[in-house]
Amino acid sequence: MEGVFVKGKEEFVVSVTNKSLSYRLKDEIETCFVPFEDILSVKLDEESSFTVYFAVASKGRKLKKESVTFYGEKAEKFALELNSRINNKNRPKKLLVIINPNSGQRKAEKIYKNKVKRLFELSGIEPVVKVTQAPKEAKQMLQEYDLSTIDGIVTVGGDGLYCECMTGLVLRVQKDAGVKYNSPEAKVVPATIPIGIIPAGSGDYIVQYLHGTRDVTTAALHIILGKRTNANVVGVHQDGELTAYSGLLLGFGLFGDIMYDCEKFRWMGPTRYNIIPVGTVLRRRAFDLDVEYQLSDTKEWQKVDDTMYGVDTYVITRTPKDRKMVPKFGDEAINLYMTSKCSFAKHVKQLAQVQDHKAECFDHEFVKERRVDAYKVRLTRASSIISDNGEPGLEEKYYINCDGEVITLTHPEFEARFHRNVIQLFGQAEV
Numbered sequence: 001m002e003g004v005f006v007k008g009k010e011e012f013v014v015s016v017t018n019k020s021l022s023y024r025l026k027d028e029i030e031t032c033f034v035p036f037e038d039i040l041s042v043k044l045d046e047e048s049s050f051t052v053y054f055a056v057a058s059k060g061r062k063l064k065k066e067s068v069t070f071y072g073e074k075a076e077k078f079a080l081e082l083n084s085r086i087n088n089k090n091r092p093k094k095l096l097v098i099i100n101p102n103s104g105q106r107k108a109e110k111i112y113k114n115k116v117k118r119l120f121e122l123s124g125i126e127p128v129v130k131v132t133q134a135p136k137e138a139k140q141m142l143q144e145y146d147l148s149t150i151d152g153i154v155t156v157g158g159d160g161l162y163c164e165c166m167t168g169l170v171l172r173v174q175k176d177a178g179v180k181y182n183s184p185e186a187k188v189v190p191a192t193i194p195i196g197i198i199p200a201g202s203g204d205y206i207v208q209y210l211h212g213t214r215d216v217t218t219a220a221l222h223i224i225l226g227k228r229t230n231a232n233v234v235g236v237h238q239d240g241e242l243t244a245y246s247g248l249l250l251g252f253g254l255f256g257d258i259m260y261d262c263e264k265f266r267w268m269g270p271t272r273y274n275i276i277p278v279g280t281v282l283r284r285r286a287f288d289l290d291v292e293y294q295l296s297d298t299k300e301w302q303k304v305d306d307t308m309y310g311v312d313t314y315v316i317t318r319t320p321k322d323r324k325m326v327p328k329f330g331d332e333a334i335n336l337y338m339t340s341k342c343s344f345a346k347h348v349k350q351l352a353q354v355q356d357h358k359a360e361c362f363d364h365e366f367v368k369e370r371r372v373d374a375y376k377v378r379l380t381r382a383s384s385i386i387s388d389n390g391e392p393g394l395e396e397k398y399y400i401n402c403d404g405e406v407i408t409l410t411h412p413e414f415e416a417r418f419h420r421n422v423i424q425l426f427g428q429a430e431v
């Protein structure tokens, strides 16, 4: 399909080909291409003209919105044709947008209204917006929500809100499928409804891992364009019950203590993450542990019995590339890191390398690295108690950092199970 249109004051030859819209000045050969997969929408304007809105690559891995308007008799025909071509089945039409007004700098509602809403409207997306009033409300909502009415869930907040919604969705899918999800052996059924993240939190790590930027417009455009990346989850179980699902980081010991201490200083805002961990590291605790893990290649269970500062897993795996640790979505297993007793100086050096994503951050004689499908951690010296309200607990407190949330152990043993490609995220991670 080809036609001559006016853009600005010049005549252009405009073509709709197999995969793109292309246009060139009438007497020239240099051609601009707009692939259908990048087109957000095509609007027919009043005076025989049509405007194509599309996403283009900008600085770094950012995306931005651009538009081009053509005037000509065949405007309606072209607009109709282009609209039929961009009707991609992966693109969401109806989205449940969940906003945490207390995320990060408390600007989530503003960010959605000022930067996302119009882009969604322009692209013909019908959002149903829910602003949460309290923690766990989103998770609860997803247990009852009619999921058949939406093509995706969008979280406007930080990693914590994403993980709460991810947990809610995974749980709901298991309930609907009749999976006995409390059992660590349960085969978790993947969710088919994708999740998109609009960054408005304090860390926003998942978004940055996914899109390479924390830019809100980029995140919104990825959601609209509908491409997907598979992501893994890890289930945490205690005493035959599911405690949580994790989608980012699971850190028992030091990372748990750091998060526990940081939570006490929530009023400080995101700065707390720069200050509080210093004190926690100075008071680092060592734990007597039995760690059993199932190797992902042989499926054989092995055991380590040692005094450790931490047992950690990055659910979004990190792999070395160009001397840095880079995130890898949908990896085939998880890496388990067990940090044994070591000098304070060596430990601090290693933690700084982890913080700076240095490729060598786990290459230390006191860090054991294993590629696993599952692991069990048992505190050999912890004593169980029954609290005043009859709930099980431990005399001393032990914490897991589960995606930035604190889990207080209620039993002296927990088990983590890897579940591959259970979640789809809107966006396209670098491979």
Ligand SMILES: Nc1ncnc2c1ncn2[C@@H]1O[C@H](COP(=O)(O)OP(=O)(O)OP(=O)(O)O)[C@@H](O)[C@H]1O
Pocket: 099, 100, 101, 102, 103, 104, 105, 132, 133, 134, 135, 136, 156, 157, 158, 159, 160, 161, 162, 164, 200, 201, 202, 203, 204, 205, 404, 405
């Ligand atoms: N209305 C609310 N008020 C208070 N807390 C909420 C509310 N809605 C959700 N939450 C909880 O707040 C926690 C943190 O939220 P979120 O991740 O959005 O922000 P953040 O902690 O500032 O960002 P990040 O996780 O990136 O550091 C989540 O666990 C979420 O469950």
